[in-house]
Amino acid sequence: MTVTVKLFGMLRAQLAADSDLKVQLDQGCRVEDLIAAIQLMNPDVGDLLLKRKILVSVNHEMAHGDTELTSSDEIALLPPFSGGSDTPGGMPSDVYR
């Protein structure tokens, strides 16, 4: 199945995408499989996902690694919010483009 992943902020530049990313996954895949697929596409972003510096939301709620995905889910990668999540030592604070 193909899932569509929404991208925001600095992630669009990092993944060289406009607003959505299409990812091919097997049926019954979970968020952790999506992260593995993205890591193959961009190891830096994959590492930030594994460290939870970038979060995954599914249908407007924060998802965990074992959250199962379907092709109709609304999935998004969420870089740190501008208000700050106080996550130390994560993503570089700035990305120039």
Added chain:
Amino acid sequence: MSTVDTDAMLVRVQREDFSIDEEINRVRNRSTRIGGIATFLGTARDRSEDRDVSRITFEYYEGMAQKKLREIRDRALQDFDVIEVLILHRYGDIDIGENIVLIVVGAMHRADAFKACKWCIDELKQITPIWKCEQTPDGQVWVEQHP
């Protein structure tokens, strides 16, 4: 105006600027029991992390941002002794000095209004998917976090 319409007006993400007086009156008019109204207004400043900033652009996640703001309003109404809460955030290009975000809390007494107002803006910054891009002399900078 129906209750549903009124509630929708109390949590908004919008491009256009807002009138602080109108928004305060929106809360004031909800109840004659209100005896104190606390506000927080966030505005665009021209300096950030030792860099000059000439303009700020806000991006948000349509749907999820509004959902999180509604959750913040609901929790504030539940957890604090307050009567009404309004949360409003702008998106798009915002010039220096312009309004960005407004929290208005009406309560019987000021202490509760102040406490809830501070909690709302702190929570907004933690859980609401809104991103800030600053225009600086070095280019555009996506801001990870701000106090």
